[in-house]
Amino acid sequence: MSPVTPTTSLRPATLAGLELLASAVVMLDATGHIAYANAAAENLLASSLKALSRQKLSAQFLNPDELDHICAQAREHKFSDLRQDLALERAGRDPLHVHSIVSALDEPPGHILIELREHLQHLKLDREERILDQSQVNKELIRNLAHEIKNPLGGIRGAAQLLEMELPALHAVQLREYTQVIIKEADRLQTLVDRLLAPHRRPHIVGDVNIHEVLERVRSLMLAEFPSGLTILRDYDASIPEFRGDKEQLIQTVLNIAHNAAQALAAQMEEGDAQIVLKTRVARQVTLAKVRYGLALDLHIIDNGPGIAPQIRDRIFYPLVSGREGGSGLGLTLAQTFVQQHMGVIECDSRPGYTDFRILLPLP
Structure with missing residues (x-):
């Protein structure tokens, strides 16, 4: 037969x-x-x-x-x-x-x-929708809170300056230390508030973007800051077309993620085997921010660091959440805001020895 x-x-x-x-x-x-x-x-x-x-x-x-x-x-x-x-x-x-x-x-x-x-597909879509909704709530909360903090901060700083001017000459040196503490701490809080409001103040400047030019800029900045012990590998898909976007925002987005990765790789840098991979691919028929797109940029920033601590893994994009002592916890929040302004999504897969930040942006 x-x-x-x-x-x-x-x-x-x-x-x-x-x-x-x-x-x-x-x-x-x-x-x-x-x-x-x-x-x-x-x-x-x-x-x-x-x-x-x-x-x-x-x-x-x-x-x-x-x-x-x-x-x-x-x-x-x-x-x-x-x-x-x-x-x-x-x-x-x-x-x-x-x-x-x-x-x-x-x-x-x-x-x-x-x-x-x-x-897991429907669970993934539901999770992305929840993240998007939560992000909108967080941004509105932060904006309102930052504006409420700004006004009294200015008053506190101004009052401290006036008080310093009125201090009696006899005790001016000793007492000025206290007024300087007030002024410096008010300035520090003012800087923090300005960083919280930065994504909402800067205009969205749209132009033609070549994602590989963005990645090459980030790569050069990173290697200048971390000249030894760190290897940054390229894995590019040269067929990815240009798209409309804010180049400076995208540079800042990738730089924030790569910089966090480099700081987490401190131990590997000392041993000389720290590695970050910048990878681009094209994804087809994807849903981004509840909208279906035929083509999307699939960008990965991968490192071989210790991974993100499990207790903060689900909250890394929240404002003021940091896995590093002394970190502001604003870098990933800012990255998420910029990605969402480009109608994209950002997600993270992390385990010891492997952390992958994935950015999906619609393509024409």
């Missing part, structure tokens, strides 16, 4: 809307071979439609019989749709657990439509 030849893969105009979906959608022909896969499915299966069309979808899973069984049931129209949890096999990586929804199509006859969703 001759082997069954799979049908030719297709991207008909009638399926164009499926390319916009966040979920992976696959169409199988009557033989069980892949006839169509949208962009999200190509990402999930880590292969192109051209390559996928030469194999059966069930071969991608650790439990292929289960998928074949529910597809057969769908072709017999025993159910309107069938749902099944499957384990996607991935070379060199842990299996990815996905939820499948299988439906039979009237046309072409015998064809099956399968939607595949990562179990």
